[in-house]
Amino acid sequence: MTLSVSTPIILFPAISLILLAYTEKFVQLARLVRTLKKQYENNSATHLVEQIENLKRRIYLIKNMQAFGTLSFFLCIATIFLLFSSLETLAYYTFWISMILLMTALYLSFREIRLSSDALKRALDDETPR
Template sequence: MEITLTTPALLFPAISLLLLAYTNRFMALANLIRSLKSRYASTHSQLVYGQIENLRIRLVLIRSMQGFGIASMFGCVFCMFILFAGYTTIGKYTFGLSLLLLMISLALALREIQISVKALELELDDLEETSAP
């Protein structure tokens, strides 16, 4: 397999957009946590407390998603530096590691989405129980 300086650079736009999406998810969760915290303080509802616990898990996942995404970007830059220095074999392994880190980040994103959907299902179930005749 032939690898040039432009090969790792191809991932820059994709990783940048992923990191932006992860940051947007983080900001949305932070706002939601703040609103749920004040809601819990006034109601002491177990449902709200459960949602806050769910959001805590999601925050850890998002932090990990961002970390692996940043590590992937760093690996791509490092790979370009190594390729520029003329070490193509090490560059290939570095690029492969960057791809692996990106895959881990995406797998964590999938898990975070699954948890998010589960939380929404619980919210809908609660809505159905309260509105049932």
């Protein structure tokens, strides 16, 4: 199978949008952690500690999502350079590694979404009248 320059270029907008979404999630969670930390300093409620711990796990996942996504983007660009340098075999493997890194970022995103959903479910269960 031959790999053309247009193949990795097609991924540029997708990877860029994914990285933008990951960054926005990170900013929102960082803001929420700061708010909850201030609340915890005023009122040492147990549920705040649980929420902060959940957010710390989610931030860790997002940090890794960003790292894998950025490495994937970097390797897509490296693939283009390799193709221009007529190193097709190396470009082919570089592109595959890029795709594996992107899949890893997407998997971590799935895990982060599950943590987020579980936290929302727990918060709704706590607030639902019995």
